[in-house]
Amino acid sequence: LKWRRVGLAAVLAGAGLGGARADELPAKPWENPGFNRPENAQKREDLEYTDMFDHAAARPPRSLRSLKTQKGAPLGYGHEDGLPPMVLLGDMLFHAPKLLGPHPALFGVSCASCHPGGGASRDIFVGAESDRPGNIDLLSNYFTPLADDGVYAPRNVPSLRGVRYTSPYERDGSKASLSDVVAGVVSHEFAQPIRGDWLNALTLYTSQIDFLPNAQLDALGRLTAKASDAARKGEAVFKAARPALDGKSCASCHVPDTFFTDRQTHALHHGKGEHMLPSEAFDTPSLINMVESPPYFFDGSAATLADAVAQIDAQQQLGLSPQDKAELTAYLEAVGATDELPRVPTTAELVSEPLAYLQLVLGGPLQDDAEIWSMCLDTVRHMLRGAVRQASGPERTKLEPLVRSYEQWTRSPEAQKPSAAGRTQLGALREQLAQASAVKTKAPKGAKAP
Numbered sequence: 001l002k003w004r005r006v007g008l009a010a011v012l013a014g015a016g017l018g019g020a021r022a023d024e025l026p027a028k029p030w031e032n033p034g035f036n037r038p039e040n041a042q043k044r045e046d047l048e049y050t051d052m053f054d055h056a057a058a059r060p061p062r063s064l065r066s067l068k069t070q071k072g073a074p075l076g077y078g079h080e081d082g083l084p085p086m087v088l089l090g091d092m093l094f095h096a097p098k099l100l101g102p103h104p105a106l107f108g109v110s111c112a113s114c115h116p117g118g119g120a121s122r123d124i125f126v127g128a129e130s131d132r133p134g135n136i137d138l139l140s141n142y143f144t145p146l147a148d149d150g151v152y153a154p155r156n157v158p159s160l161r162g163v164r165y166t167s168p169y170e171r172d173g174s175k176a177s178l179s180d181v182v183a184g185v186v187s188h189e190f191a192q193p194i195r196g197d198w199l200n201a202l203t204l205y206t207s208q209i210d211f212l213p214n215a216q217l218d219a220l221g222r223l224t225a226k227a228s229d230a231a232r233k234g235e236a237v238f239k240a241a242r243p244a245l246d247g248k249s250c251a252s253c254h255v256p257d258t259f260f261t262d263r264q265t266h267a268l269h270h271g272k273g274e275h276m277l278p279s280e281a282f283d284t285p286s287l288i289n290m291v292e293s294p295p296y297f298f299d300g301s302a303a304t305l306a307d308a309v310a311q312i313d314a315q316q317q318l319g320l321s322p323q324d325k326a327e328l329t330a331y332l333e334a335v336g337a338t339d340e341l342p343r344v345p346t347t348a349e350l351v352s353e354p355l356a357y358l359q360l361v362l363g364g365p366l367q368d369d370a371e372i373w374s375m376c377l378d379t380v381r382h383m384l385r386g387a388v389r390q391a392s393g394p395e396r397t398k399l400e401p402l403v404r405s406y407e408q409w410t411r412s413p414e415a416q417k418p419s420a421a422g423r424t425q426l427g428a429l430r431e432q433l434a435q436a437s438a439v440k441t442k443a444p445k446g447a448k449a450p
């Protein structure tokens, strides 16, 4: 989390919420004395303190199963039309800060903050509940006191790519089904109620998140001609049986033809285990696409794949030679590669996604559902603000006033519940936003793949 602390201080001061110095801001803004005063209600609503994203940073693209069948739209940041309504609903909910309760809403935290594009955030950092970027203890009192289990155990955020193939779930493999995990995240970790059909939609969307393509691997997890010689030698190291692993190899647990997992839990781990829970079991993670989601292991204790190999060697007492280690690293880099590295999305891409969510309320089977209406309008507001924050120059000049009109409109009587009149107004705003953002521009400077 890159707290833009100066910006936050200005926001707090501007809102009359205290003259805190940037370096002594509360980690939880709602603990600021002025924060909960009734007269600040509108200001609280107006502020979005920050976003767990650094908006100028590169982020991973998304690969959705139901988009793959559509010509020319296999991957991306923006949103292509034509998702089935329940997938689109799940997509919207995945990006909805209000779904996770009032405090996440203030931070602009949604599922997508920790799992951007369905991958894993490398830099989420949530106050005392994180011991390093990319790790967080969700069973803490940070977002809600109801989640606190009294044990400090930050865990590295896992990627959700290909998640439908990689049960069981959670780092300890304690959840058998995807809907159990999703229900647990919303109702336990964030202590929010969730409608049954929303849970289904969110689970459906999550199950659609696919691995990113990797030209170095075929469908059975074998290296292709695109892989280097070093990687090929490393494959032999990966598959060699080792006495220190009870005669097993890396491939016994990270099974190549089942996405490099055996779908089992083990008493073994390769992490440093600084914050272990008693009698912990560890789910074998997939190794596909892992180059985009360092740090590695359940505790995020290895920063690079070379570090990871050195740590496995030490932890499991394998006695690998320097050459073995270099080759094994090359193999892991090939297995974990992706053809689509993170990049900064364009403004058009950032705007097209929330505008696609408006399909939910502008027509179709869900258009008269009042709860979907208000959750959708708020999520779109949050994402349009994010797009404005990232835009610059003429593009921003064009977009910002329209986003402001949208926000103003969301406070009008017509926006409070579904109606034909509201839909007409909203449809017109959507059209203007679409036109304003269709400008083709380059990604902001400094955008480069890590």
Ligand code: HEC
Binding pocket: 094, 109, 110, 111, 112, 113, 114, 115, 124, 135, 136, 138, 155, 156, 157, 158, 159, 160, 163, 166, 168, 169, 170, 171, 172, 178, 181, 182, 185, 186, 202, 206
């Ligand atoms: C603040 C960060 C954060 C947010 C927000 C968040 N997650 Fe997670 N997610 C995590 C972490 C950390 C884990 C690993 C927890 C563990 O295993 O102990 C995880 C695990 C998961 C898993 C299990 C993956 C696996 O392979 O084991 C799924 C599925 C998941 N999250 C989906 C969601 C959904 C859906 C939402 C929104 C409702 C969400 N997450 C919101 C951080 C987050």
Ligand code: HEC
Binding pocket: 238, 245, 248, 249, 250, 251, 252, 253, 254, 265, 266, 268, 269, 270, 271, 282, 283, 284, 285, 286, 287, 290, 295, 296, 297, 298, 299, 308, 312, 318, 328, 332
């Ligand atoms: C007995 C099963 C088992 C064997 C054998 C095994 N692993 Fe693992 N591996 C796991 C488990 C369980 C985890 C998750 C626990 C952790 O993070 O430490 C894991 C995690 C990993 C990760 C981290 C992935 C990520 O995204 O964080 C890498 C890399 C890895 N293993 C590589 C290897 C290599 C290379 C070998 C062979 C030298 C190997 N493993 C042998 C079970 C195994």
